[in-house]
Amino acid sequence: MNGFRAPKDSLGDLDVEAAATLVAAAADIALVVNVHGVIRDMACQSEDLQSALESHGPLLGQTFADTVTTESRAKVEALLRDAGDAESQRRQVNHPSNRGADVPILYSAIRLRSGPLVAVGRDLRPMAELQQRLVEAQQSMERDYTRLRHAETRYRLLFQMSPEPVLIVDTASQRVVEANPAAAQTFGEAGRRVIGRPLLEAFEADTVPAVQALLAGVRSAGRSDSTRARLVDSSRAVFVSASLFRQENASLFLVRLSQPERDGSSASEGKAKLLRFFERAPDGIVVTDRDGHVLAANPAFLDLAQLASEEQARGESLERWLGRSGVDLNVLVANLRQIGTVRLFATTLRGELGAQADVEISAAAVANGTDPCYGFTIRNVGRRLPTDMRAGREMPRSVDQLTELVGRVSLKELVREATDVVERLCIEAALELTGNNRASAAEMLGLSRQSLYVKLRRYGLADAADVGEAEE
Incomplete structure (x- = not known):
């Protein structure tokens, strides 16, 4: 060890208090040991360290060798034996502790002129913790490496075979x-x-x-x-x-x-053909889970729903685009769960940009283990339905057709449609009872002949003679 070159000139005359302060400040723990190896005094910078060292009892008054573990006694005896005017060789000893692991201290000793020696120690617990963490990290890396190597071997064997x-x-x-x-x-x-x-x-x-x-x-x-x-x-x-x-x-x-x-x-070829049909079918085709959330949809459905890509539809509820929210999808799913199929269910389909189309939906439940899925075919029937100039659709001819409009038009329009249905049925019944006699039918209904002809023409029941007579 290289000491000070001129300690008397640089440090001056240090008294005992100043020397003790320097020793206590320079070391984590300092022990004053007499010629018989008994600890007569000590200084410790950390209360935690002192508490750990004295977990089995105070160090003062004990033999230095009795305060360490069995395997460290020989090191303490050598430390005391080799101590001289200069600093002795450093030795690591372990103090037992009831808090778990032993407390490692790196000691060096120097003998004073008066006879006792001072053992100066450095706390090695932080370094031991770092070493333990390093060992644990290395072991974890080794385990991960071994696991990856075994996985690579299995997959390599599978790849080759x-x-x-x-x-x-x-x-x-x-x-x-x-x-x-x-x-x-x-x-x-x-x-x-x-x-x-x-x-x-x-x-x-x-x-x-x-x-x-x-x-x-x-x-x-x-x-x-x-x-x-x-x-x-x-x-x-x-x-x-x-x-x-x-x-x-x-x-x-x-x-x-x-x-x-x-x-x-x-x-594989058959499935590929089915998938190609799925993509190119003119009718919308949608596959959903048991709750009605879209799993897959073909381009025809995306056109009806005014969507740019399938990703916009995937995961959304089919109810988002059906005409009667909260009704149509529940009816379809309930029938699929009970019967397994649905045929020609009439409703409307709303697009994202506001377009609306009359559609017919047929559906079937597909077994998929414990979690079935549902397939829907959606056909746009708006072009094939005849329209009148007023409502843009065929006037209902029966109560069944009238109830199908619920959810598709407002209540005000439904009441007007119901009135037209009743009026038409009454006119048809009067004409049938009078043998198609227009005058008798008008009298039976309490209408003038002119008013009857107007209504006949309105409901499409008038022939060319009736139209000419009405114009006169």
Whole structure:
């Protein structure tokens, strides 16, 4: 240890109090030990440290060697034996504590001229805590590394043993990064050099656009339907499907190739055709969960609902667009739960931008384990319904047709429609009773002939003679 060069000149004559203050300030703990190894005095900077050291009793009056753990007694004896005018070699000893772990202290000792020695100690608990945290962090990293290594081994084994050809493709360059043995066997002679090769070169030129469209759909939406392509080396047909995943800040495609059945058809091809029909159907098609929240919708429904994308509809309740809020969807779902199907349910569909269309809804419940889903077909029937100049729809001819208007028009219009229905039925009954005699029918109804002819023309019951007589 290098001491002061000129302590007498730089420190001057220090008295005992000043020396004790310096020792106490420089160390976490300082012990004054007599020639018999008994602690005669002590100074401790921290009350917490002193409390931990004296958890089994006060240190004063005890032999220094008796205040440490069994394995540290030899270190204390060596510390006392080697103490001289200069600082002794530092030794770490442990004091027992009833608070849990032992208290580690790094001591050095120096003997005074008067005979006793001063043992100066540094508290190593903060360093021990840091070391413990480091060890725990290393052990946690080792466990995580072992778990990841085992998972990688399992998935690597699954990747290698899969009978289905699987390729890992870089999204930026569209080059094959990795391929399993089944993929190499599928590509034949070219399978030996498939890694590093652009994926599109593996397919015949006329099927490349379909694969490009598949990859573009996966990149934008994260998923896409499978497509059919032919391998360039063998002209063999395969179904290509892909999914997107990220690894080490890079995006990769997981491309799977499946072989069609020998008869030229397969379940995958059939499902692909159904999905294409779903997308191109002229009627709106919607799939919801058991609570009526949209899971999927085709473009025809998006046009009716005036939505720009399927994402705007997904997760929303179908009730949002149906005419009678709180009624139509409840009726449909209740029938689907009880019967399983609904046919030609008449209602209206409201668009996001205010458009409204008369529609017919047919629906069916689809088993999906314990959580069924519902499929709805929505047909716009507004164009095929005849209209009159006043109301823009066919006038109801019966009470049943009249009740179907509830929720679609206001109560004021319903009362007017009901009055027209009753009036028309009465005129038809009077004409039937009088053998189609207009004069007798007018007298029976308490109307003038002119008023009767006006009403006949209004309800579409007048012929050409009646129209001419009314004009006269």
